[in-house]
Amino acid sequence: MDGEMLRDPTRRLFLQTGAALGGGLMMSFSLSSVGHAAGEGTLNAYVRIAPDGGVTIVSKVPEVGQGIKTSLPMLIAEELDVEWSAVTVEQAIADTKVFGRQVAGGSMATTLEYDGLRRVGATGRALLIAAAAARWGVPAETCATEPGFVVHGPSKRRLAYGELAQAASALTPPDPKSLTLKDPKAFRIIGQPHRSGDLDAIVTGQPVYGIDVRVPGMLYATFAKAPTFGARVASVDLAPAKAVAGVKSAFVVEGGTALTGLLPGVAVVADSWWAARKGRNALEIQWADHPTKAQSSAGFAARAAELSKAAPHRTLRSDGDVDAAFKGAAKVVSAAYDYPFIAHANLEPQNCTASFKDGKVEIWAPTQNPEPGRKLVAAALGVAETDITIHLVRVGGGFGRRLMNDYMVEAAMISKLAGAPVKLVWTREDDTQHDFYRPGGWHNFTAGLDAKGDLVGWRDHFVTFGEGEQFATAAGMNATQFPCRAVDNYRLDVSVMPLGAPTGFLRAPANNAFGFVIQCFTDELAVASGQDPVAFRRKLLGEPRLLGDPGQGDSFHTGRMRGVLDLVAEKSGWGRKTSKGTGLGVACHYSHLGYVAVVMEVSVSKGALKIHKVWAAADVGSQIVNPSGAEQQVQGSILDAIGATLHQAITFENGAAVQSSFADHPLLRMTEAPPVEVHFKLSDNRPTGLGEPAYPPAPAALCNAIFAATGKRIRSLPIGDQLA
Amino acid sequence: MAFTLTINGETRSVEVEGDTPLLWVLRDTLGLVGTKFGCGAAQCGACTVHIDGAPVRACITPVRRVGDKKVVTIEGVGKDPVGAKVQDAWKTIDVPQCGYCQAGQIMSATALLTANPKPDDAAIDEAMNGNLCRCATYIRIKAAIKAASGQGA
Numbered sequence: 001m002d003g004e005m006l007r008d009p010t011r012r013l014f015l016q017t018g019a020a021l022g023g024g025l026m027m028s029f030s031l032s033s034v035g036h037a038a039g040e041g042t043l044n045a046y047v048r049i050a051p052d053g054g055v056t057i058v059s060k061v062p063e064v065g066q067g068i069k070t071s072l073p074m075l076i077a078e079e080l081d082v083e084w085s086a087v088t089v090e091q092a093i094a095d096t097k098v099f100g101r102q103v104a105g106g107s108m109a110t111t112l113e114y115d116g117l118r119r120v121g122a123t124g125r126a127l128l129i130a131a132a133a134a135r136w137g138v139p140a141e142t143c144a145t146e147p148g149f150v151v152h153g154p155s156k157r158r159l160a161y162g163e164l165a166q167a168a169s170a171l172t173p174p175d176p177k178s179l180t181l182k183d184p185k186a187f188r189i190i191g192q193p194h195r196s197g198d199l200d201a202i203v204t205g206q207p208v209y210g211i212d213v214r215v216p217g218m219l220y221a222t223f224a225k226a227p228t229f230g231a232r233v234a235s236v237d238l239a240p241a242k243a244v245a246g247v248k249s250a251f252v253v254e255g256g257t258a259l260t261g262l263l264p265g266v267a268v269v270a271d272s273w274w275a276a277r278k279g280r281n282a283l284e285i286q287w288a289d290h291p292t293k294a295q296s297s298a299g300f301a302a303r304a305a306e307l308s309k310a311a312p313h314r315t316l317r318s319d320g321d322v323d324a325a326f327k328g329a330a331k332v333v334s335a336a337y338d339y340p341f342i343a344h345a346n347l348e349p350q351n352c353t354a355s356f357k358d359g360k361v362e363i364w365a366p367t368q369n370p371e372p373g374r375k376l377v378a379a380a381l382g383v384a385e386t387d388i389t390i391h392l393v394r395v396g397g398g399f400g401r402r403l404m405n406d407y408m409v410e411a412a413m414i415s416k417l418a419g420a421p422v423k424l425v426w427t428r429e430d431d432t433q434h435d436f437y438r439p440g441g442w443h444n445f446t447a448g449l450d451a452k453g454d455l456v457g458w459r460d461h462f463v464t465f466g467e468g469e470q471f472a473t474a475a476g477m478n479a480t481q482f483p484c485r486a487v488d489n490y491r492l493d494v495s496v497m498p499l500g501a502p503t504g505f506l507r508a509p510a511n512n513a514f515g516f517v518i519q520c521f522t523d524e525l526a527v528a529s530g531q532d533p534v535a536f537r538r539k540l541l542g543e544p545r546l547l548g549d550p551g552q553g554d555s556f557h558t559g560r561m562r563g564v565l566d567l568v569a570e571k572s573g574w575g576r577k578t579s580k581g582t583g584l585g586v587a588c589h590y591s592h593l594g595y596v597a598v599v600m601e602v603s604v605s606k607g608a609l610k611i612h613k614v615w616a617a618a619d620v621g622s623q624i625v626n627p628s629g630a631e632q633q634v635q636g637s638i639l640d641a642i643g644a645t646l647h648q649a650i651t652f653e654n655g656a657a658v659q660s661s662f663a664d665h666p667l668l669r670m671t672e673a674p675p676v677e678v679h680f681k682l683s684d685n686r687p688t689g690l691g692e693p694a695y696p697p698a699p700a701a702l703c704n705a706i707f708a709a710t711g712k713r714i715r716s717l718p719i720g721d722q723l724a
Numbered sequence: 725m726a727f728t729l730t731i732n733g734e735t736r737s738v739e740v741e742g743d744t745p746l747l748w749v750l751r752d753t754l755g756l757v758g759t760k761f762g763c764g765a766a767q768c769g770a771c772t773v774h775i776d777g778a779p780v781r782a783c784i785t786p787v788r789r790v791g792d793k794k795v796v797t798i799e800g801v802g803k804d805p806v807g808a809k810v811q812d813a814w815k816t817i818d819v820p821q822c823g824y825c826q827a828g829q830i831m832s833a834t835a836l837l838t839a840n841p842k843p844d845d846a847a848i849d850e851a852m853n854g855n856l857c858r859c860a861t862y863i864r865i866k867a868a869i870k871a872a873s874g875q876g877a
Binding site: 203214227273396427670673675 | 763
């Protein structure tokens, strides 16, 4: 369990918070290496101001569609006190010595940076004030700022930031912790909707993504890997590939055995990607046998059925005595749930551009998490980490897939072996068949209800993947999922089976499945006890209180959940009469420090499902940084979840993924996308992230609505043709 | 083989294999990387361009079939008044999340509004259903199309 807890993004990143805020790390004064205009004053690693008042703000975290390249610079601009229209945002290079954590993951950037980046801005402002005060010969305390200017009230003098920046850059900055930040009531930028600085480039087709990178002398590459994960090349005829017009070289990459590293395969390098792809299609590759070739989804399901019936391998948590509680219960309810593996299916296929030259590597990577990639490249190519430069480029969808850096080490190795800069681009088929999949799982629930319909006992026997006490990546479960700690008798058991397929973090990892199974089974209990699903949840939440220890990522505040549940019930008109074949479903779930409740209204007619509308209420603390981006993240998370719930499953045969494209692993389409009304409940808590927490309640809200409309309980995903 | 193409009003000569999809001629040969690769099988619409005004998936269109027809890409669609209006609406409504699909979405929307200046929901669904958005920005895409067509957001 410890190993899994450490890999849980919420937990892991929580532990880093103290270091990030306490270490003074934010105010490193290394100069950024790019884009300096003449006469600019560099106030710190994040802020440069030109003589004309133009402000460049560096965004440290990769932009993957979560809007962080707008919202983090907004934090700096607010406290620096500049007009947003004067700001140009520049993406940071990957450099933890300067920028600290640079990860787009765990919905943690807002949580970790909200205070620190405001202090970065405030420090810059203090330097500008100090420079003005020195020039005027007045005490700094008598100076103030207006956007872009330092003003001296008593003498009514003012100086533009652009006139002060060079002088300010030579001063010693104050301790960031000594500065007083703005009262949120005075915010002019935070809390107002702001658009991405990349918007113009996106709508006019300018190169901003990893796949758009072009460097001098660059060739294009494809890389064929074994369908059975990790199998080596037994033999290959490279001649047909080399005969394709435009192909420059074709070669075997030995690779290793770790599914998270550089895997064996065959690279084809050409003067265009189309030629590289044609060359790759011409290859005749014999793949060696591999121990995981016997793996199949049918085999997993059969083993899961056996394990579900047998005594569990171990108990992760046991409160009270569930068996005694079930014996004394007025009603005992059991149900088995399962969900499939799914793929991230980023629209921009995995790709990376790399240039190996004279023992140094320069990389342009659409990654969410550059540093582990640096380590992979260093180890595989035998170069020093300090000889690797990683440029962060806009990512055409993250969703957790690009926390992994397999494409990065592939591109670097292919560049080294080809002796030229290369842009590696995967095919859609590569992308679907070599994902780090959201793992499937099976949950066997039993619950006891007393005569009043109150929950008296809850047990889950979770069957998942792993070996011994080690879960496969993203296949573990934290033992404190609600209603844990709200019910006296609670037990979480687990059994595991081995897995030889790559798994990884997909938007709201693990929670994206737990929200489904827990909130659907909770709905079953409401129905079994003859209670309204919202009323049952209110009773289960009880008095507002914190379950667990303060400051822990898995602590759960019943009052915050009650707040969003009440809000979504009000906004959706919960309890109103619906016509026959139409129903409302509700679910609420806590993850990534956010509390989200969702209601959906659906109808089913002759087997055809229509989702009429979705209402969502979220509590992510006291402040929404960018309301435009925040609404998008909630809508996007919910629609993402609906797409997966309706359609998606990756299955395995012969140790390989069966599905290979959007045709058999479909994404949600416009005709299936309902309107999503988003409400935020501000609470007296620190602001936290929004990339993920709206996902987990959505599948359950949908399935519970289908039950309300039809009486049919969905216990296995995807929904597929179950309503036909 | 040599092909002469008309792209965004300019004549461009390329030397490529005839079976090369227009997508890769645009991206790799001409450096017009705004048109995106998503699937290579006309499943996602990320590569949508206009050929003589009609929305076409460039990833399955061999260059030899383009002939002397007029190709417009995301880089050139702003020269068209409808295209410019669509791009403006995309910015006003703040449609993109990751933004990767949006070039294709804008090309499909521009073709729709050129043929049908005031589309209703059903017409929008029909014209846009072939364009996938992994971030699922569909709500704002629809709002932007309505805004661009003067039907309010």
